[in-house]
Amino acid sequence: xxxxxxxxxxxxxxxxxxxxxxxxxxxxxxxxxxxxxxxxxxxxxxxxxxxxxxxxxxxxxxxxxxxxxxxxxxxxxxxxxxxxxxxxxxxxxxxxxxxxxxxxxxxxxxxxxxxxxxxxxxxxxxxxxxxxxxxxxxxxxxxxxxxxxxxxxxxxxxxxxxxxxxxxxxxxxxxxxxxxxxxxxxxxxxxxxxxxxxxxxxxxxxxxxxxxxxxxxxxxxxxxxxxxxxxxxxxxxxxxxxxxxxxxxxxxxxxxxxxxxxxxxxxxxxxxxxxxxxxxxxxxxxxxxxxxxxxxxxxxxxxxxxxxxxxxxxxxxxx
Ligand code: CUA
Numbered sequence: 001x002x003x004x005x006x007x008x009x010x011x012x013x014x015x016x017x018x019x020x021x022x023x024x025x026x027x028x029x030x031x032x033x034x035x036x037x038x039x040x041x042x043x044x045x046x047x048x049x050x051x052x053x054x055x056x057x058x059x060x061x062x063x064x065x066x067x068x069x070x071x072x073x074x075x076x077x078x079x080x081x082x083x084x085x086x087x088x089x090x091x092x093x094x095x096x097x098x099x100x101x102x103x104x105x106x107x108x109x110x111x112x113x114x115x116x117x118x119x120x121x122x123x124x125x126x127x128x129x130x131x132x133x134x135x136x137x138x139x140x141x142x143x144x145x146x147x148x149x150x151x152x153x154x155x156x157x158x159x160x161x162x163x164x165x166x167x168x169x170x171x172x173x174x175x176x177x178x179x180x181x182x183x184x185x186x187x188x189x190x191x192x193x194x195x196x197x198x199x200x201x202x203x204x205x206x207x208x209x210x211x212x213x214x215x216x217x218x219x220x221x222x223x224x225x226x227x228x229x230x231x232x233x234x235x236x237x238x239x240x241x242x243x244x245x246x247x248x249x250x251x252x253x254x255x256x257x258x259x260x261x262x263x264x265x266x267x268x269x270x271x272x273x274x275x276x277x278x279x280x281x282x283x284x285x286x287x288x289x290x291x292x293x294x295x296x297x298x299x300x301x302x303x304x305x306x307x308x309x310x311x312x313x314x315x316x317x318x319x
Pocket of ligand 1: 105106108142143144178179180181182183186187189
């Protein structure tokens with residue numbers, strides 16, 4: 001179905017957003033009619049020289065009516081808040097079965113990478129009717145990943161991971177735009193989202209040139225950049241072991257607790273002194289400037305992959 005503004009509704013989120021949009025449109029229209037209607041009626045009725053009755057209102061009208069319409073509008077606005085907020089909140093956390101795709105934005109292109117390592121530029125192929133989770137970062141300035149047909153938009157920031165998820169409900173090709181002014185060629189920083197039936201997507205993916213998958217690239221970097229010197233199981237340096245880290249709650253030396261997600265791992269690589277794990281010294285150097293964003297994504301993917309290899313767990317029953 002297309003909306004009245006001829007934007008296709010191509011994701012589950014699009015339908016919810018459009019319902020809210022039309023709901024607000026109707027409500028604002030009705031409010032406007034009431035206000036303008038009253039202005040006109042009262043202006044005519046109480047014009048100078050008319051014989052309409054003036055003077056104080058009966059008690060019941062001035063009090064019960066006041067209380068009545070005040071609480072009615074209060075409940076209406078609380079309902080609107082709940083309606084819009086619940087749709088927004090559901091767009092924040094992806095379902096557990098979502099497939100994951102990494103996105104790196106740069107002046108002026110979108111680079112995407114599938115879990116098997118297949119890469120695309122200014123294009124993203126996704127399967128129909130399956131949740132897709134995007135983990136996004138920028139190599140330079142702030143960009144914004146915007147797919148109007150899906151009604152989703154998320155800033156893509158340098159030095160940080162942001163996430164977005166969607167479930168496409170129509171196959172076809174839909175425009176991807178950058179919605180944050182990012183320099184000279186901002187307006188041509190476009191791409192396309194190709195939604196394919198699940199079987200077609202699987203076929204497409206298997207035809208892509210074999211790249212090393214992200215975790216595999218990360219494993220090489222882990223050694224090449226010297227991370228393994230301290231964090232490998234055999235290391236004699238007193239450094240937190242990374243097996244089983246991802247998804248766990250970590251106790252920090254200043255008493256805070258933090259969930260080890262993608263942002264935490266990225267922050268720990270770039271600003272290691274910020275969230276020091278309880279029981280460890282802040283001796284790790286920052287890798288800011290030494291790794292590009294694609295490399296950080298690879299390392300993060302590698303560290304995550306350690307979470308699911310139980311035989312590598314060494315730190316006493318970590319989950
Ligand atoms: Cu990237 Cu605008």
